[in-house]
Amino acid sequence: MNLVLSGRARYLVKGRRYDLRPHALVWLFPGQSHILLTASPEFSMWIVTFRRPLVRESRRDRRYTILQEKDPGLDWLRRLERLEADRLDSLMRRLSESRQVSPTLFNAGLRYLLLSAMEAFRDAERVAGGPEIHPAIEKAAGILTAEAESVSEAELAGRVGLSRSHLSRLFRLQTGVPLVRFRNRQRLSRFLALYGAGQRRTMLDAALAAGFGSYAQFHRVFKELMGRAPAEHRQMHS
Secondary structure: OEEEEEOOEEEEEOOEEEEEOOOEEEOOOOOOOEEEEEEOOOOEEEEOOOOHHHHHHHOOOHHHHHHHOOOOOOOOEEEOOHHHHHHHHHHHHHHHHHOOOOHHHHHHHHHHHHHHHHHHHHHOEEOOOOOEOOHHHHHHHHHHHHHOOOOOHHHHHHHHOOOHHHHHHHHHHHHOOOHHHHHHHHHHHHHHHHHOOOOOOOHHHHHHHOOOOOHHHHHHHHHHHHOOOHHHHHHHOO
């Protein structure tokens, strides 16, 4: 479950494009594959993953049996009223703080959050999806999400059955994101995961492992997408 706090983003879910804005409540089940296509620099959201034992316990109530489904076919995106979004945000903040104090309290709070969020989701305004995405574009986005560091554009085009130029044009037309920018965002996400707080490896090492060809390329992409230079990021996390 995700709750958007600020900024905007775009998801690709089951062949359709969706735009996320503040107060959007995103409920994704295990069988609903999803890809983040793009996000504004100020985009932020809560991400909560509920483990199976908690879900099994909660679905004993008939109102929540839908939680056992892998893909119940629900509209997965709703827009909350501001007061409801603020209430869930406050609840998640308190839960995050209690995690360090009492695991028992934290786990009990998670169950309350799960059921509260599902009730809010049911009552919220539905958000219509955008146009359907060509299967080759969805496949390309999936490949780049999993293998951004190793797949060339020519190889990618061959694997999805389009020419390189057609793939580039169609990807931008249907997702609203240039293919190169999407690839760079996946590489940057991989870099952030590899680098962490900077205690395990250098920025250059993490950048090359993430798929960037050089530090100069990494520096340019990082500043463009993050809005600050890598050195500023290192200082913030040192």
